[in-house]
Amino acid sequence: xxxxxxxxxxxxxxxxASSVMTTLTAICAFFAxxxxxxxxxxxxxxxxxxxxxxxxxDTPKPVxxxxxxxxxxxxxxxxxxxxxxxxxxxxxAVGVYLAEFGDGRFASVVRFVTDTLTGVPSIVIGVFVYxxxxxxxxxxxxxxxxxxxxxxxxxxxxxxxxxxxxxVPTSLREGAxxxxxxxxxxxxxxxxxxxxxxxxTGAMLAVARVSGETAPLLFTAFGSRFFNxxxxxxxxxxxxxIYNYAISPYDEWHAMAWAATLVLMTxxxxxxxxxxxxxxxxx
Amino acid sequence: MATPTSTTAxxxxxxxxxQEEQTSALQDDGRERAAAKVSVRDLDFFYGRAQxxxxxxxxxxxxxxxxxxxxxxCGKSTFLRTLNRMxxxxxxxxxxxxxxxxxxxxxAPGTDVVELRxxxxxxxxxxxxxxxxxxxxxxxGLRINKLTSGKSELNxxxxxxxxxxxxxxxxxxxxxxxxxxxxxxxxxRLCIARAxxxxxxxxxxxxxxxxxxxxxxxxxxxxIVELKRQFTIIIVTHNxxxxxxxxxxxxxxxxxxLVEVNSTERMFTNPNExxxxxxxxxxxG
Amino acid sequence: xxxxQPNIPTPATTHGASARAWNxxxxxxxxxxxxxxxxxxxxxxxxxxxxxxxxxxxxxMAVNSLPSxxxxxxxxxxxxxxxxxxxxxxxxxxxxxxxVSSLLALLISVPLSLGIAIFLVEQAPRGVARxxxxxxELLAAIPSVVYGLWGIFVLAPFLREWIEPFxxxxxxxxxxxxxxxxxxxxxxxxxxxxxxITPIITAVVRDVLAAVPVSQREAAxxxxxxxxxxxRVVxxxxxPGIAGAIILGLGRAIGETMAVTMVIGxxxxxxxxxxxxxxxxxxxxxxxxxxxxxxxxxxxxIELGLILFLVTFTVNGAARLLVxxxxxxAGGGAVGRA
Numbered sequence: 053x054x055x056x057x058x059x060x061x062x063x064x065x066x067x068x069a070s071s072v073m074t075t076l077t078a079i080c081a082f083f084a085x086x087x088x089x090x091x092x093x094x095x096x097x098x099x100x101x102x103x104x105x106x107x108x109x110d111t112p113k114p115v116x117x118x119x120x121x122x123x124x125x126x127x128x129x130x131x132x133x134x135x136x137x138x139x140x141x142x143x144x145a146v147g148v149y150l151a152e153f154g155d156g157r158f159a160s161v162v163r164f165v166t167d168t169l170t171g172v173p174s175i176v177i178g179v180f181v182y183x184x185x186x187x188x189x190x191x192x193x194x195x196x197x198x199x200x201x202x203x204x205x206x207x208x209x210x211x212x213x214x215x216x217x218x219x220v221p222t223s224l225r226e227g228a229x230x231x232x233x234x235x236x237x238x239x240x241x242x243x244x245x246x247x248x249x250x251x252x253t254g255a256m257l258a259v260a261r262v263s264g265e266t267a268p269l270l271f272t273a274f275g276s277r278f279f280n281x282x283x284x285x286x287x288x289x290x291x292x293x294i295y296n297y298a299i300s301p302y303d304e305w306h307a308m309a310w311a312a313t314l315v316l317m318t319x320x321x322x323x324x325x326x327x328x329x330x331x332x333x334x335x
Numbered sequence: 336m337a338t339p340t341s342t343t344a345x346x347x348x349x350x351x352x353x354q355e356e357q358t359s360a361l362q363d364d365g366r367e368r369a370a371a372k373v374s375v376r377d378l379d380f381f382y383g384r385a386q387x388x389x390x391x392x393x394x395x396x397x398x399x400x401x402x403x404x405x406x407x408x409c410g411k412s413t414f415l416r417t418l419n420r421m422x423x424x425x426x427x428x429x430x431x432x433x434x435x436x437x438x439x440x441x442x443a444p445g446t447d448v449v450e451l452r453x454x455x456x457x458x459x460x461x462x463x464x465x466x467x468x469x470x471x472x473x474x475x476g477l478r479i480n481k482l483t484s485g486k487s488e489l490n491x492x493x494x495x496x497x498x499x500x501x502x503x504x505x506x507x508x509x510x511x512x513x514x515x516x517x518x519x520x521x522x523x524r525l526c527i528a529r530a531x532x533x534x535x536x537x538x539x540x541x542x543x544x545x546x547x548x549x550x551x552x553x554x555x556x557x558x559i560v561e562l563k564r565q566f567t568i569i570i571v572t573h574n575x576x577x578x579x580x581x582x583x584x585x586x587x588x589x590x591x592x593l594v595e596v597n598s599t600e601r602m603f604t605n606p607n608e609x610x611x612x613x614x615x616x617x618x619x620g
Numbered sequence: 621x622x623x624x625q626p627n628i629p630t631p632a633t634t635h636g637a638s639a640r641a642w643n644x645x646x647x648x649x650x651x652x653x654x655x656x657x658x659x660x661x662x663x664x665x666x667x668x669x670x671x672x673x674x675x676x677x678x679x680x681m682a683v684n685s686l687p688s689x690x691x692x693x694x695x696x697x698x699x700x701x702x703x704x705x706x707x708x709x710x711x712x713x714x715x716x717x718x719x720v721s722s723l724l725a726l727l728i729s730v731p732l733s734l735g736i737a738i739f740l741v742e743q744a745p746r747g748v749a750r751x752x753x754x755x756x757e758l759l760a761a762i763p764s765v766v767y768g769l770w771g772i773f774v775l776a777p778f779l780r781e782w783i784e785p786f787x788x789x790x791x792x793x794x795x796x797x798x799x800x801x802x803x804x805x806x807x808x809x810x811x812x813x814x815x816x817i818t819p820i821i822t823a824v825v826r827d828v829l830a831a832v833p834v835s836q837r838e839a840a841x842x843x844x845x846x847x848x849x850x851x852r853v854v855x856x857x858x859x860p861g862i863a864g865a866i867i868l869g870l871g872r873a874i875g876e877t878m879a880v881t882m883v884i885g886x887x888x889x890x891x892x893x894x895x896x897x898x899x900x901x902x903x904x905x906x907x908x909x910x911x912x913x914x915x916x917x918x919x920x921x922i923e924l925g926l927i928l929f930l931v932t933f934t935v936n937g938a939a940r941l942l943v944x945x946x947x948x949x950a951g952g953g954a955v956g957r958a
Contacts, residue, residue: 062481063450070848074743080735081744084822085755087815091762091770098773145666153663162667164940165674171868171936172929173875175902176677179909179925183680206670235651236659264763267877267902271909291765291878298769299882306773313766324761328754421838426746453844463835466857476843526839533843 092317099314102307108315112277112293115302121312123279127194127288130281131273132263134198139205139262140255146206147213147251152239154214163214169207177203178268186272194280194287197273201262208261212254216247253327260323264316266291290316371435372397372567373418373537378432380413380422380591387413391432391593393586395537400559400568402582402599404575406614410591411571412460415539418569419455420448436537453480456535460542462522464514464529469506472514472525473497476533492532499565500528501558520551527558531566538562540570544577556581575615579603587611678929685923687916696923702888702904704913709920711927713888717806717898721880722873724810724894725817730866732814733821734855740822741829742851753826760819768882771812776803776883779811784895799893802885807894809884813873821869824943828861829854864942871935875928877902901928 110120150163181200186192220243228238244251266289269275274286275296290312297309371394380388388410395401403411416422417430420441434441441451453476464472473493476482483489493510497503502524506517514525523543530538540559544552559568559581572578578585578599585602587594587610595608606612648660688696692709699710736756740749780803791797832854840853855862885897886907901924912918 059480059482063447066479066846066849067447067449070846073848073851077735077739077743080732081739081752081756083732084736084759084818085752088755088759090774091766094770094774095766142666142670145663146670149663149667153660159667162671164937165671167940168933168936169674171871171875171939172932173877173902175875175877175905176925176929176932179905179922180677180680182909183684183922184676187684203673210670234653234656236653236655239659260761264761264766266763266765267906270906274910291763294769295765295878295882298765298772309769313769316763317766320761320763321758324758419842421842424837424841449844449846451844452842457838457842459835459838459842461835463833463839465836465839465853475840476845479843479845479849529839529843 092321095310095313095317098307098310099317102311103314107308107311111279112288115300115304119308121290121293121308121315123276124288124290124293124312125315126279126281127273127276128263128290130194130283130287131197131201131269131289132259134194134283135201135205135262136255136259138198139202139258140209142202143206143209143258144213144251144255146210148217148239148244150210150214151217152235152243166207166210170211173267174200174204174265175267175270178270178272181268182271189284191284192272192274192286193284194273195283197269197287197289198283200268200272201265204262204265204268205258208258209255212257213247213251216250216254217243219250220246249330253331256323256327260320264291264320266295270295371395372437373569374435374438375418376433376435378414378417378430378434380410380417380431381429382425383427387591388417389592393593393596395567395569395584397567398563398565399583400563400570400581402578402585403569403571403588404573404578404585404614405588405594407573409588411588412541414588415541415569415571418537418539419452419457421452421457423448453533454535455537455539456530456533457539458523458527458530458541458543461546462519462526464517464522464525466513466515468511469514469517469525470510473528473532476529480533482533496528496532497525499531499562500524501554501561502528518551520547520554523547523551523555524558527555531562535566537567537569540568542571542573545573552577575603587614589614678926681922681926681929685919685926688919688923691916692920696920697927700890704908704917707914707916709916711901711920711924713890714899714901714904714924716890717809717884718874718900718902720894721806721809721813721884721898721900722870724806725813725873726866726870728811728814729818729821729869733818733825733865733869734862736818736822737825737829738851738855740826742854743847756819756822758819759815760823764816764876764878765882767812767816767879771808771879771883775812776808779803779808788895795892796894799891799895801895802897804883804885804897805893805895806884806898809880809898809900810894812879812883813876816876816879817869817872820872821865824865824868825858825862828858828865828943831861832857860942860945864939864945867935867939867942871932871939874935875902875932877906881906 106118107120108125109122110118111123112121113119146162146166150159150166153159154163177200181196181203185196185199189196224246225238225243228242229235233241269289269292273289273292275292276286276288278288280287294309294312294316297305297312300306373393373395375391375393378388378391379386391414403415405411413422418434418436418441422428422430430442436451436455440446465475467475470493473496474489477489477492483492494503494507497506502521505521506512506525514522517525523546527538527543544555547555556577559570562568563583570578570581582599584596585599586596587602587606587608589610595602595606595611597606602611603615606615612618648657648664650656688709692699696709696711697715698712699708700712701708701710702713703709740753740756744752780801784797784801784803784807787797788801836853836857837850840850845853880900881903884900884903886899886903887897888899888904889896891898905921905925905928909918909921912921
């Protein structure tokens with residue numbers, strides 16, 4: 053039998069352990085937030101000192117001659133547009149399929165593969181697109197880059213779409229079906245509009261995610277020093293430009309990398325914070 | 336010691352005529368309060384701004400079974416959870432008034448909540464065994480509180496608790512099996528055994544049989560009657576027959592107020608209050 | 621889809637056909653409405669096409685890595701030589717770099733992520749948990765290349781000036797912490813990876829902990845458990861899901877490309893020291909793919925891509941299954957209150 057005093061001392065010990073652990077978890081959280089602050093702080097500090105109107109509109113120049121990221125901004129927009137045009141409808145279709153007909157065995161496989169695909173490294177998707185598009189075309193192209201980004205996008209969009217559609221109350225669906233509407237009209241006319249804002253936020257987050265992708269563009273879109281909008285030509289992008297500037301040996305280019313990062317991060321943070329503000333809910 | 340130091344408002348003589356008789360025994364008499372195992376005075380409870388309990392005063396003496404009855408939403412579970420401060424875990428709640436267990440104020444600053452909850456055990460509406468073995472479930476409270484010294488004492492205490500919970504014969508050969516492999520009724524008795532193992536003084540039961548079939552319910556009820564020899568038991572039930580079968584005293588709650596406390600026999604034959612009679616005879620609720 | 625489970629008889633919806641035989645009408649036109657049939661076929665087509673893409677992905681990479689597979693066979697995985705000039709290609713240094721950097725990342729990130737998730741779910745008041753949770757999620761929104769930039773110009777110099785000399789001084793007796801302190805190498809790669817996978821592990825663990833029924837916490841509290849002891853019960857409940865989260869983080873670390881490429885040093889060597897430069901599978905792809913001359917060189921790189929795909933696909937699949945198993949088991953919900 054344990055005596056009362058022993059229980060008391062054990063209790064003190066336990067209480068101490070408990071508050072130590074509580075403090076440690078708070079420190080973990082504080083640490084993570086500090087890292088975020090350090091990263092964003094550095095980008096703001098280094099980026100703001102190098103950014104200018106000319107920088108935002110010019111094309112890259114040799115070291116010492118200035119230059120800018122105008123063509124990279126344009127290229128990123130072209131790539132994102134292309135990826136969205138292909139990836140969003142495709143991803144939403146797969147998501148609707150999973151939500152509406154997602155009970156069978158084939159659908160389970162689709163769901164599992166889609167989920168798992170979100171974890172496949174984007175560089176592998178670059179390798180894949182290289183083998184099926186760049187090799188046969190014998191040329192790097194904006195088209196290949198857009199396809200690579202679309203493939204990154206599809207599983208993300210599909211899974212959020214499915215989740216959003218599943219949030220639509222059954223009663224709404226049944227109400228429409230009971231009026232004699234065919235299922236496709238119920239889905240497109242009632243269910244999808246009800247889930248639209250959720251799907252839109254999911255789509256925005258997917259766009260934010262691929263706008264930061266570099267690896268799948270390295271050997272698909274490749275990069276370019278000129279303004280380009282032709283899909284069969286190599287095209288510049290912000291991320292690849294940042295990479296090239298960052299690993300260069302020149303201080304001037306390092307400053308440009310920070311400035312370009314500031315542009316990229318502003319876009320990404322704006323999307324994330326907007327989504328957060330409008331949904332006020334975790335996706 | 337009669338005047339609690341915490342958030343307690345001064346105890347006023349009850350003005351509500353309906354409470355006259357029951358509270359006459361609850362005058363602010365220090366000796367009277369100290370004699371009770373659990374003693375509550377003027378307890379108010381708030382969920383945010385909504386007041387869920389109004390000026391509850393109640394004494395529970397040692398080694399009896401007290402049942403709380405009343406329609407759902409009347410505050411009986413909320414009240415039960417104030418006794419071992421389980422409501423602390425719900426954000427935005429607030430308590431005023433005093434709860435004493437063995438004369439010690441539960442809500443006094445500096446109260447060791449962990450120690451309090453060891454002394455005041457609780458069994459929940461839905462059985463909640465840990466996803467561990469049967470043995471480890473019962474041993475959990477003993478281990479964290481370091482109540483035993485050595486393996487053999489631990490084994491003895493686990494056996495004792497399982498025996499007290501009338502579960503030992505059914506599980507003695509499979510103590511290492513997962514608790515989740517037991518039937519619903521067995522799981523609930525396991526949770527009772529888990530609560531008994533730390534040898535609490537008071538056991539709170541929140542509708543312990545509501546999710547069980549009649550056979551399992553009967554076992555739990557027999558167990559409760561058996562356990563009152565050693566423990567003070569407070570049980571919340573929405574089943575009046577159950578209250579009549581197992582309890583010595585019954586308290587009737589209605590809309591967050593304590594309407595009547597009486598011996599169970601009197602309560603179900605000739606209650607003092609019209610409201611109680613209406614409820615018991617099924618005229619509402 | 622019923623056509624894939626032909627052995628399960630369905631209620632008599634067909635016109636006299638045997639219930640066992642596959643019938644396209646039952647699968648694609650159960651309502652008999654033409655619009656529905658077209659709609660179903662279109663959505664099924666999209667899902668089917670996605671599966672096709674994945675199959676083609678594996679197929680295309682397999683076909684293109686054939687020259688390398690024929691030349692080196694299994695020895696590709698065990699050879700330490702990577703020489704485009706002599707035409708010898710072995711993947712071991714990349715496999716080593718990938719494994720060590722990922723494990724180092726997990727070693728740092730797992731306790732950190734668990735701590736954050738516990739703080740957010742079990743300890744912080746809601747007014748703190750929401751904004752902090754959002755900020756941690758934002759860490760996941762930062763692109764890899766930005767982590768790399770920050771790694772080169774902020775993290776690497778910091779580690780070179782402060783952390784690495786400290787480790788070399790006090791733990792230099794371990795081969796792990798010997799050698800040149802440059803700030804560029806496995807150590808920095810592992811740390812940047814740790815920062816990158818922390819929000820991912822945290823997010824999953826957070827969901828797993830939140831799915832543990834309130835009744836489990838109440839059971840522990842009612843037995844006199846302290847806050848931390850209660851948390852341990854919750855962790856115990858979520859153990860398979862937490863394992864899934866960790867594996868998910870591992871998968872991400874294995875495939876992470878840009879940030880690692882920018883700080884790991886990119887040298888195909890196997891060294892016991894964490895301070896030495898190394899190379900990962902993903903970084904060699906990023907660096908050498910566009911420069912690969914000759915069929916064999918390209919084929920060896922594509923084979924690396926295939927390996928990376930298969931490994932991450934397996935790891936992620938396992939993680940998903942674990943997380944799902946928890947999500948399906950935790951149907952308990954909170955206790956009702958009278």
